[in-house]
Amino acid sequence: MNQIAPVAPRDEDALISVLQSSVYPGASPDSIRLALSYCRAAGLDPMLKPVHIVPMWDRNEKRLRDTIMPGIGLYRIQAARSGAYAGKSEPEFGPIVTLKLGGREYRVPEWCKVTIRRVVAGHVCEFTAKEWWIENYATAGKDTDEPNAMWAKRARGQLAKCAEAQALRMAFPELVGAQPTAEEMEGKDLAPLPPARGPVVEHEAQQRQPEWQAMQWPVCDRNGRCREMGDPDAWEAEMLRRIEVIQTNRSLDPAMKPVLIRQVRDANRAVVEWLCERGYAAQVEGVVAAFRAALGEAEPVNGAGDDGIPPGLFQTTPKEVSA
Structure with a gap:
């Protein structure tokens, strides 16, 4: 992924305008500046949308707050560019179960399993992640357990992304890190x-x-x-x-x-x-x-x-x- 070139303040304002109208429609300029800072720090091209601007409910501040998070696409690119990525399996889904959420019934796959293959010392190693729908889905609001529109409509697709992201973290921890993807955290709380509940160790102020x-x-x-x-x-x-x-x-x-x-x-x-x-x-x-x-x-x-x-x-x- 190409690194972003340094830009003058006036050029940055133009870039923010372009990103606001195409890559991040509806996002505030301040949130887009955060995304640009993330891309600069990681040497990423913001026009390829390697990161997402995700509104999340902050339980401390009692308000929605934009958070910058990597997307599953960034995980895939980083794995592919490592030279050690050896492909992945088709998502394997568990049985369809019926869950009653928010007074309605939803038929969803119980779990999804994805295997990522990585070449280690000349050998192809497999890293398999199994994720459960009930543990990953995002709710429609902070006061309901009903799934949001995306998880209700694409129950299999969203769960497959979560399983793939977890498997990529297992296979390439030095590249993708431990931060969850935007697909995993959309609709979740901070x-x-x-x-x-007990004694707290006091730390020095400068530490x-x-x-x-x-x-x-x-x-x-x-x-x-x-x-x-x-x-x-x-x-x-x-x-x-x-x-x-x-x-x-x-x-x-x-x-x-x-x-x-x-x-x-x-x-x-x-x-x-x-x-x-x-x-x-x-x-x-x-x-x-x-x-x-x-x-x-x-x-x-x-x-x-x-x-x-x-x-x-x-x-x-x-x-x-x-x-």
Whole structure:
């Protein structure tokens, strides 16, 4: 994708006018300037619409706020230009189920599965994502559970995009990062921080807070990119999924699997500590236990510490091996 060339202020106003009339009709000039800034930072051509301007409800500010997000098209281009992209499968859909939402019945696919293929060290590896319609659809408004017009009309197409985006994140984490696409977040809320339920560690004023502390339930990768999961159930499911993806990947050397699982654990070490400090130790305990089991580490003898943080994620104890 071609990089955007530097433009003078007068030329930028003309470019914003063009984008407003063609690529982003109805968007405000300020929102288009945000999109231009995003494109400049990433070296993208705004005329190809690599990012979307998505109105999202901000629960803190109690208003709609335009948010700049990548589109599924940008994910596809970045994967293709990597030189390692080896294609993808046709979307595989689960059974059609009937859901009653907003007083109406909707027939939708229960789930969708997409596989992305990537060449790694000369071998074609498969990365499969399975996404559920009920967990991904966007509502028609903040006070109803009825799907919006797009999800009601294109139940299969929208879900397929979400599954493909998740699979691309798994296959190309260094290229597409962890930020959800506009197709995944259209109609969703910007969630506020969870209320503190316990002691909060005070940070020095000059210390910059990590970006994930502005999220509610973040999951991070080894490159420091984090994704908002929204609630504890989705957070736990995503953490367990990452362990399972490594354990069930037949293309990986068995000796590498514990190494990769430890990388996932280390990438989320600070997140788990932070959640525990805010009083969510019970919600993260299952994930801590899953990492111990996957790595063959024994349960700590003394239980949780005085701070309420489940042990085992930070101080590991190998299982005893009988002679």
